[in-house]
Amino acid sequence: xxxxxxxxxxxxxxxxxxxxxxxxxxxxxxxxxxxxxxxxxxxxxxxxxxxxxxxxxxxxxxxxxxxxxxxxxxxxxxxxxxxxxxxxxxxxxxxxxxxxxxxxxxxxxxxxxxxxxxxxxxxxxxxxxxxxxxxxxxxxxxxxxxxxxxxxxxxxxxxxxxxxxxxxxxxxxxxxxxxxxxxxxxxxxxxxxxxxxxxxxxxxxxxxxxxxxxxxxxxxxxxxxxxxxxxxxxxxxxxxxxxxxxxxx
Amino acid sequence: xxxxxxxxxxxxxxxxxxxxxxxxxxxxxxxxxxxxxxxxxxxxxxxxxxxxxxxxxxxxxxxxxxxxxxxxxxxxxxxxxxxxxxxxxxxxxxxxxxxxxxxxxxxxxxxxxxxxxxxxxxxxxxxxxxxxxxxxxxxxxxxxxxxxxxxxxxxxxxxxxxxxxxxxxxxxxxxxxxxxxxxxxxxxxxxxxxxxxxxxxxxxxxxxxxxxxxxxxxxxxxxxxxxxxxxxxxxxxxxxxxxxxxxxxxxxxxxxxxxxxxxxxxxxxxxxxxxxxxxxxxxxxxxxxxxxxxxxxxxxxxxxxxxxxx
Ligand SMILES: Cc1cc2nc3c(=O)[nH]c(=O)nc-3n(C[C@H](O)[C@H](O)[C@H](O)COP(=O)(O)OP(=O)(O)OC[C@H]3O[C@@H](n4cnc5c(N)ncnc54)[C@H](O)[C@@H]3O)c2cc1C
Ligand SMILES: Cc1cc2nc3c(=O)[nH]c(=O)nc-3n(C[C@H](O)[C@H](O)[C@H](O)COP(=O)(O)OP(=O)(O)OC[C@H]3O[C@@H](n4cnc5c(N)ncnc54)[C@H](O)[C@@H]3O)c2cc1C
Numbered sequence: 292x293x294x295x296x297x298x299x300x301x302x303x304x305x306x307x308x309x310x311x312x313x314x315x316x317x318x319x320x321x322x323x324x325x326x327x328x329x330x331x332x333x334x335x336x337x338x339x340x341x342x343x344x345x346x347x348x349x350x351x352x353x354x355x356x357x358x359x360x361x362x363x364x365x366x367x368x369x370x371x372x373x374x375x376x377x378x379x380x381x382x383x384x385x386x387x388x389x390x391x392x393x394x395x396x397x398x399x400x401x402x403x404x405x406x407x408x409x410x411x412x413x414x415x416x417x418x419x420x421x422x423x424x425x426x427x428x429x430x431x432x433x434x435x436x437x438x439x440x441x442x443x444x445x446x447x448x449x450x451x452x453x454x455x456x457x458x459x460x461x462x463x464x465x466x467x468x469x470x471x472x473x474x475x476x477x478x479x480x481x482x483x484x485x486x487x488x489x490x491x492x493x494x495x496x497x498x499x500x501x502x503x504x505x506x507x508x509x510x511x512x513x514x515x516x517x518x519x520x521x522x523x524x525x526x527x528x529x530x531x532x533x534x535x536x537x538x539x540x
Numbered sequence: 541x542x543x544x545x546x547x548x549x550x551x552x553x554x555x556x557x558x559x560x561x562x563x564x565x566x567x568x569x570x571x572x573x574x575x576x577x578x579x580x581x582x583x584x585x586x587x588x589x590x591x592x593x594x595x596x597x598x599x600x601x602x603x604x605x606x607x608x609x610x611x612x613x614x615x616x617x618x619x620x621x622x623x624x625x626x627x628x629x630x631x632x633x634x635x636x637x638x639x640x641x642x643x644x645x646x647x648x649x650x651x652x653x654x655x656x657x658x659x660x661x662x663x664x665x666x667x668x669x670x671x672x673x674x675x676x677x678x679x680x681x682x683x684x685x686x687x688x689x690x691x692x693x694x695x696x697x698x699x700x701x702x703x704x705x706x707x708x709x710x711x712x713x714x715x716x717x718x719x720x721x722x723x724x725x726x727x728x729x730x731x732x733x734x735x736x737x738x739x740x741x742x743x744x745x746x747x748x749x750x751x752x753x754x755x756x757x758x759x760x761x762x763x764x765x766x767x768x769x770x771x772x773x774x775x776x777x778x779x780x781x782x783x784x785x786x787x788x789x790x791x792x793x794x795x796x797x798x799x800x801x802x803x804x805x806x807x808x809x810x811x812x813x814x815x816x817x818x819x820x821x822x823x824x825x826x827x828x829x830x831x832x833x834x835x836x837x838x839x840x841x842x843x844x845x846x847x848x849x850x
Pocket of ligand 1: 297317353356382384385411508
């Protein structure tokens with residue numbers, strides 16, 4: 292079974308971003324970019340499926356600027372076999388990403404697509420579900436465990452009240468939650484080897500997909516800040532403040 | 541202009557997040573119908589019918605809808621959307637699972653986790669873990685919107701008197717089957733609606749200490765218990781207690797962070813709380829930058845004292 296893993300290049304999770312002074316967006320100049328952390332988990336899951344014999348080939352795909360090659364090389368160093376970069380500048384919304392991925396799926400015929408549950412920049416949490424709908428496939432979102440059994444898979448999902456197990460038909464779309472696995476670090480020899488693995492470049496036009504945004508961003512602003520608080524010296528002082536100043540207990 | 545609100549429930553009770561999403565829907569303007577998809581969910585439909593400003597309740601019953609799995613739920617909603625131009629759901633795990641699937645079926649870009657309704661098609665939503673707030677306008681013919689429930693008050697039941705209409709559920713085949721729910725049993729309030737939350741981090745050190753240190757204080761305050769990702773990853777607390785960018789977003793009256801450093805991903809889930817208390821041994825911990833009241837100290841000494849004085 293072939294596994295497709297879409298990976299997104301995002302602002303590194305350790306960066307505290309700044310809103311541009313003119314309110315037109317977020318300042319991404321000279322900011323450290325990395326693979327979306329959930330996508331590292333997705334790649335790791337695919338590599339483990341290959342190691343266990345359930346998967347035969349792993350194809351990583353990214354939609355983004357030319358620099359998105361870096362996250363594809365990371366995926367290759369972690370164990371993906373080859374990569375596809377669909378180059379697109381500027382905003383590509385989840386619906387357009389899902390359409391591009393659906394086109395790749397039709398060419399590649401994977402048995403499973405593993406995505407991250409959300410990208411930590413736009414926090415949309417949409418792409419996997421949309422892809423599944425466009426393909427008419429089943430979906431196992433927010434997965435903390437994936438067990439492949441022949442033509443079906445048992446997926447354990449993180450839900451509001453705890454966990455939910457579902458049984459889905461393959462081919463399927465799965466989205467990775469935090470506790471699916473702990474991604475490995477790529478070793479230096481594997482990073483070197485990854486440089487020689489194939490990386491195809493495509494454009495949205497190759498797939499005939501219109502990626503024009505459907506949402507108009509009218510502005511971006513800083514969230515309301517919190518006024519600085521005070522340090523209290525003891526538990527009794529804390530309780531006094533909570534009772535008499537804040538009146539919350 | 542009509543709005544369909546996809547209700548979140550467990551076939552017995554209508555959830556608090558649904559009441560909050562109704563408040564957001566009412567701000568968009570237009571007639572509101574509530575869809576109750578489930579099995580044996582008459583009580584939920586009845587509860588939806590007495591909500592204020594609801595035109596009709598649409599009830600769909602089938603085995604496949606019992607757990608509102610994405611494939612049958614999305615197929616049902618798609619079949620109903622001819623009569624609506626907006627679809628709304630609370631951003632619960634069910635809403636987040638189902639709505640993007642509907643959006644793609646309708647060829648519409650979803651607007652995720654809105655925190656403010658600016659106009660019928662214009663919304664504010666946080667991006668980058670809440671470090672920026674984006675105002676977006678939808679240009680599609682229909683709108684699909686999930687609502688961050690911590691940002692809206694719950695609608696008060698009682699004022700409404702809507703009719704309940706039944707519809708046939710569409711057959712979505714055998715793509716997915718429900719196996720089981722492994723839900724965390726708790727007598728405590730839900731994180732999303734609790735007035736007070738006592739939250740613990742990596743410093744708690746073990747499952748037993750997480751329980752034995754936080755529970756007595758939470759019990760005295762009638763509080764919900766939350767956790768950082770580090771505490772959940774380490775197995776001190778179940779996944780459904782995680783507060784943060786990729787867990788639950790909460791805004792209680794009082795949030796007490798115990799042994800939590802205050803990483804941006806954690807702050808994203810609790811910084812809209814009315815009052816924040818931080819208890820941490822490290823006076824430089826970033827959590828103190830958002831805390832109204834900070835207490836530098838060892839939580840294993842502070843929390844028992846707190847419990848004793850409550
Ligand atoms: C330089 C740049 C600047 C941008 N600026 C803005 C902006 O200011 N405002 C704005 O609204 N949008 C902006 N975008 C677009 C934004 O990246 C898209 O909205 C995004 O592709 C989809 O949202 P999401 O990643 O939150 O989706 P989610 O649904 O949260 O992503 C879930 C999963 O889908 C997969 N996935 C998502 N996107 C891709 C991709 N591109 N390639 C491969 N897999 C993917 C990943 O597996 C990911 O974990 C910008 C994009 C770029 C490249
Ligand atoms: C993609 C991604 C998503 C994430 N999503 C989330 C999320 O949703 N929610 C979330 O919480 N995190 C999330 N994180 C993780 C986040 O970055 C932090 O790693 C995490 O919040 C740290 O948890 P912590 O504060 O409990 O642990 P630590 O950062 O280790 O902090 C422990 C704190 O306890 C204090 N301490 C130690 N002993 C005591 C004592 N005896 N008494 C009092 N204080 C003591 C220490 O001084 C320290 O400040 C995410 C990370 C990534 C990359």
